[in-house]
Amino acid sequence: MSWIGKIRRVGRIVEPAQNAPETTIAPPTGVTGSLQLRHVDAGSCNGCELEITGAFSAVYDAERYGARLVASPRHADGLLTTGVVTHNMRQPLLNTFHAVPEPRVVIAVGDCACNGGAFADGYGVVGPVGDVVPVDVEVPGCPPTPQQIITALRKVTGR
Amino acid sequence: MAAALQVVAVLAGAPLVMGGMRQVRARLEGRAGGGIGQPYRDLRKLLRKQQITPQGTTVVFALAPAVAAGSTLLIAAIVPLIALGSPLDSAADLFGVVGLLFLGTVALTLAALDTGTAFGGMGSSREITIAALVEPTILLAVFALSIPAHSANLAAIVSAAMQNPGQVFSPGSVLAFVALVIVTLAETGRLPVDNPSTHLEVTMIHPAMVLEYAGPKLAVVEWASGMRLTVLLALLANLFLPWGVAATDPSALGVLLGLAAITVKVAVLASVLAAGEVFIAKLRLFRVPELLAGSFLLALLAVTASSFLATTTQ
Numbered sequence: 001m002s003w004i005g006k007i008r009r010v011g012r013i014v015e016p017a018q019n020a021p022e023t024t025i026a027p028p029t030g031v032t033g034s035l036q037l038r039h040v041d042a043g044s045c046n047g048c049e050l051e052i053t054g055a056f057s058a059v060y061d062a063e064r065y066g067a068r069l070v071a072s073p074r075h076a077d078g079l080l081t082t083g084v085v086t087h088n089m090r091q092p093l094l095n096t097f098h099a100v101p102e103p104r105v106v107i108a109v110g111d112c113a114c115n116g117g118a119f120a121d122g123y124g125v126v127g128p129v130g131d132v133v134p135v136d137v138e139v140p141g142c143p144p145t146p147q148q149i150i151t152a153l154r155k156v157t158g159r
Numbered sequence: 160m161a162a163a164l165q166v167v168a169v170l171a172g173a174p175l176v177m178g179g180m181r182q183v184r185a186r187l188e189g190r191a192g193g194g195i196g197q198p199y200r201d202l203r204k205l206l207r208k209q210q211i212t213p214q215g216t217t218v219v220f221a222l223a224p225a226v227a228a229g230s231t232l233l234i235a236a237i238v239p240l241i242a243l244g245s246p247l248d249s250a251a252d253l254f255g256v257v258g259l260l261f262l263g264t265v266a267l268t269l270a271a272l273d274t275g276t277a278f279g280g281m282g283s284s285r286e287i288t289i290a291a292l293v294e295p296t297i298l299l300a301v302f303a304l305s306i307p308a309h310s311a312n313l314a315a316i317v318s319a320a321m322q323n324p325g326q327v328f329s330p331g332s333v334l335a336f337v338a339l340v341i342v343t344l345a346e347t348g349r350l351p352v353d354n355p356s357t358h359l360e361v362t363m364i365h366p367a368m369v370l371e372y373a374g375p376k377l378a379v380v381e382w383a384s385g386m387r388l389t390v391l392l393a394l395l396a397n398l399f400l401p402w403g404v405a406a407t408d409p410s411a412l413g414v415l416l417g418l419a420a421i422t423v424k425v426a427v428l429a430s431v432l433a434a435g436e437v438f439i440a441k442l443r444l445f446r447v448p449e450l451l452a453g454s455f456l457l458a459l460l461a462v463t464a465s466s467f468l469a470t471t472t473q
Contacts (some may be wrong), residue, residue, distance in 0.1 A: 003438055013189040031204040034197070062189040066200060071358045074211060074373035077204070101209040101373040146222060 014061045021151050025136055025157045028077050028103040032158035033066035038076035038100065042093050042129060043119070044083025047143040048110040052080065055146040055153070067153045073097075078105035078156070079133070083121045084112045085126045097133045105156055108135045108151060111142040118142070122130070161242035161405065161414050167395075168418060169235040173385035176392070176425060181356075198385065202452045202454035205378035210419025216273050223270030224372070224379035226356035229264040232257050240393045241282045241417035243314045245406030253301040256394075257294055258345065263387065264290050267380070271368035272317070278360050285444065289345055289352065289364065292451035294456045295302075296458045297344045298382050300335040303461035306396060307331075317401045327399055331465025334457050336399050342455035343395055347388040349432065351442040362441065364376050389425060392432075412472035 041049060051135070055062045056069060070076050073096045085093060097106070108129040113118035114126045129135055139152045178195040185192030197235070204233055212221065235250040245251060268286050268355035305311045307326055308319035320326060345352040348365035357363055369380050403420025405413035442450060 007187055007437075010189055012186075012191070013192045017191070028208040029204045031207065033193075033206040034200040036201070057191045061185075061190045061192075063185070063193045066193055066197065068193075069358060071360060071363070072370040074371055075377060078209070096440055099211075101211050103208070128348075 002147065003088075011119050012042040013058055014064070015059055017064065021155050024088050025105070027156065027158050028105050031141075035067045035078070035105075035153065035157045036070045036076045037067065037078055037153075038073045038096060039069055039080045039082070040093055040096050042081055042083045042089040042113070042132075043086035043125070044110065044112060048113075049084035051143045051146050051149060052082070052109065055149040057146075060146040060150055062153055064148065065159045066157045073099040074101065076104075078107060078136075080107050080109060081113050081129045081133075083107045084087050084116055084120065085127055085129055085132050086123070086124050087122075089126055090126050091128075093132055102111050106133050106138045107156070108136045109139045109152075110144060111140055113138055114138045135144060160302065161409055162236050162245040162247070163240075164414060164418065165240045165245075166232055166235050168241070168421075169232070169389050170382075172422070172425070173382060173389045174202060176429050177385045179268075179359050179426065180400065180429050183433035184437055185296035187434060198274055198381075202382060205381070206375050210375055211373040213274055215275060216371075220270045220273040220371075221376075223266040223273075223305075223375045224383065226266035228383040228386065229380050230259045230263040230266075231383050231390060235390050237313075238390065239314045239317045239397060239404055240390075240421050241414060242405035242407070242409045244319055245314075248312070248314055248471045253305065253311045253313060253316075254298070256313065257297050257301075260387075261290060261294055261298070263383065264346075267365075267368050271371075274371040275354045276371060278363070278367045278370055282364055282370075286368060289447060289451065292448060292455065293342045293345050296338055296451065297346075297454045299397070299455065299458035299462055300338045300342070300417060303335040303458065303465045304329050306462070306465045307445050307451045313398075317397055317404055318406075320398070321401045321404065324402075329465065329468060331463075331468060332462045334461035336395075338454045338458035338461060339395055341396070341450065343391045343455075345447070345451060347391060348384065349388075350436045351439050352447055354441045357441075375421050388429075392425050392428045396421070396428055400424060471472070 054060060079097060108114050112119055113129045119125055137152050137156060139148055141148055175195060181424045182192045182195050183401045234256055237245050238256060268283035271283040304316050308316040326332060348355055353364040360367060372380050403417055405417040
């Protein structure tokens with residue numbers, strides 16, 4: 001019974017929704033408010049993963065804007081990629097990209113995914129995500145805050 | 160007419176049931192949630208996406224979503240949800256319904272094997288393990304309910320329960336209710352048997368089987384699983400609380416009342432189910448047979464109790 005009391009005491013912990021940002025690209029299928037994403041870690045330090053987890057947590061709740069992480073690229077409308085692309089992850093990233101049914105978007109999260117960041121000249125690095133697959137939306141930051149990630153997601157979902 | 164309305168109501172209502180359950184869960188977790196209409200948006204988007212047929216798959220993979228959705232719609236047409244006496248009344252037999260349920264399950268498991276992926280095969284083997292334990296329990300539980308009605312026809316069971324409301328609280332009926340709730344959870348892939356919102360492939364049962372579906376076919380698969388949940392919840396409600404179900408050859412008002420009654424019953428059951436799911440974690444896979452064996456035992460006790468009580472009262 002203490003759980004019921006806890007649910008009542010805590011109530012809603014979600015941050016109030018801000019005004020929707022201007023959409024920079026049209027929703028991939030023309031349906032607003034529905035975006036399933038497959039997360040691909042192409043060689044990240046896991047800092048961005050923590051912030052993505054935060055964005056989908058109870059506090060930031062990206063689900064209320066229609067965004068959701070899914071288990072299979074076949075179910076997805078796009079990729080959420082983090083980190084520089086390493087030699088070992090180049091082919092898996094390409095495979096995942098081609099497994100996503102069209103139309104699809106690619107969202108690059110973090111400085112590493114956008115321009116290489118701290119690992120730009122590493123010996124095991126192919127380059128930023130944009131060198132391997134076409135990137136539609138970039139989220140700069142090392143790591144970007146959950147709020148920044150959500151703003152980028154809302155630009156795509158249009159909600 | 161009532162049967163056609165039942166099919167339409169299940170088709171249109173299934174995404175609403177899924178959305179409502181997610182919304183109840185989100186609110187209890189302190190989140191805002193995507194809203195009740197989110198499944199409609201997701202389905203509309205999926206229907207507009209590219210269709211991908213994985214290399215090496217055969218007609219089994221292509222047809223399975225249609226078989227799963229079609230068998231569920233057929234169940235929706237023949238079971239007494241809004242009114243008794245559907246045109247297919249002679250087929251509205253509990254064995255027929257269990258067989259149709261199993262047909263949908265088998266179609267998806269074969270499709271998952273057809274893709275040849277590791278997770279597809281793993282999901283199929285788990286699904287069949289659970290189905291093998293679930294189907295006998297459903298049969299036994301509805302058999303327990305059919306003893307007082309002296310018929311395995313679902314319409315006959317529902318009308319017997321309407322004429323004799325006290326029978327709902329008989330020991331056999333209560334035991335059968337608990338057994339049916341557990342197998343409904345297992346059959347529709349809800350907690351604690353399967354987690355419908357998991358991202359971890361190793362813990363999946365139903366989602367693991369549909370990992371290769373994309374676009375319109377995925378929409379059909381998701382819609383079918385929502386309809387399955389809706390139909391089973393509605394059937395559960397009507398077997399034990401048949402109030403509001405219209406009689407054979409109903410008037411328009413009777414049909415509307417029946418529709419309103421079943422909507423309220425399914426909404427309440429789905430909300431209770433979603434709220435209950437917040438408090439439980441998924442069972443370890445090897446513990447699931449214990450849970451299902453427990454529900455089988457309850458169903459067996461229900462049959463014993465109702466046949467014993469039926470003979471003593473005569």
